Amino acid sequence: MTYLPRPARTAGRLTLALAALTVLAACSADIAPRGNEPAPELLAQVKPGELTRGDVRALLGSPSTTSAFGDETWYYISSQTTQWAFNATEELQRQVVAISFDDRGIVKDVRTMDETAGRDVEIVDRTTPTPGREETIIQQLLGNLGRFNKDAAK
Template identity: 50%
Template sequence: MKKTSSPHRSLLAACLIVTATACSPIIEVRGNNPQPEQLAQIKVGTSTREDVQALLGTPSNITPFGEESWHYISAITEREAFFEPEVKERKVVTVVFDRAGTVRAIDNRGLEDGKDVVPATRETPTAGKELTILQQLMGNVGRFSKSPGDKK
């Protein structure tokens, strides 16, 4: 019985290591996730916009209408190889201000509070007719040639 040589074993071990690491999930952290200690420092009725920005940084989104609200949005996704990423965790911290710029309320939402949005499947009708690629290419042949009576 013949034993495998040392280079063959090394190559086999390297292939097994590469294969094992290729299947490990890729974890991506995105957004601004305020820590509970930071949120505890914000006092409803006394903290101002400047205080909140100094503690939490710039918000991910500011509501442009109605009451001014700052949203701090973060998400953690996990992806394996070429598959679609799966959202493992999502947090939205909303800080609502009154007209004077003082914190009126703080709201925390998670992944379980989200709702799926189903896009409409209807199509808007358009005027005209639909042409095939061949009709589009051949449709302009002869349109731009000069007539015998045209002079420039």
Template identity: 45%
Template sequence: MSSRAAFVALAAGLLVPAAAASLSACAPITSYSGFQAIESDPKDVKIGTDTKSTVRGRLGSPSATGTFDPNTWFYMNQLKSRVAFKRPEVVARNVVAITFNKDSETVESVNSFTLKDGKVVAFNGRETPTRGRELTILEQILGNVGRGSMLPQDDESVPGNRPGDRRN
């Protein structure tokens, strides 16, 4: 085998693993967070027959409960994907809302929401200014003139002073 053919074979042998490694470096990294349906799915809850205790026994504690109505339970999960240095992107999100009857604690409704049902909320980053007294530099420098004496006080009966302590 000539030296040129050996060099080409060696270069090809080194380039194939390098190309495979560079392609695998761009593979997305996925992370799963939230409720994981292992043995049963929240969508399988039966309306009218299941109660809070059977739902908790089957699915576990909810991810969240309703702020104004504790009879609404939410089971949430999401899947994020990240490629290299880019920001993580939410690929899938599932929210199951289970509503219970207040009196009998049986399931009234089971609603499923996905990422498509979500809405983007405009965040307003402005702050409400609070008007207080704004001091000038001169007022800050001369503000403590006349408020106290510059000599140490010998009055040890003031609360918070230790005997023999000259600091104020």
């Protein structure tokens, strides 16, 4: 058994500790902001009856999405997500700012919602039946052999 001098043992332990810290730092949680979160001081300037669509766009920027139908509403959606190593991404916080406009394009309503205002939507898992019968690939390939119209070929 060889004996290492004290400085060599200390350097080895220090190297091992630095390597362990580097591995742990690489596996730490990563918090990422996503979306378009208006600054609170800018959002406070958006008051019903005072600003137009153009004013809101100049102040807050383009919305994340707009309403698909009905009265026009702009949505500014933001969230913070985290992911640790190879685990699935987890949402820490979500905020949705909904700004509704009247027929003249003036701000009608401003609402701020968090993740508690959302609802879980159950996805329906069903398929639309197709007419006819189900055939294998071989039946499909060989099914038309011998089926042709001699009169159409003339």
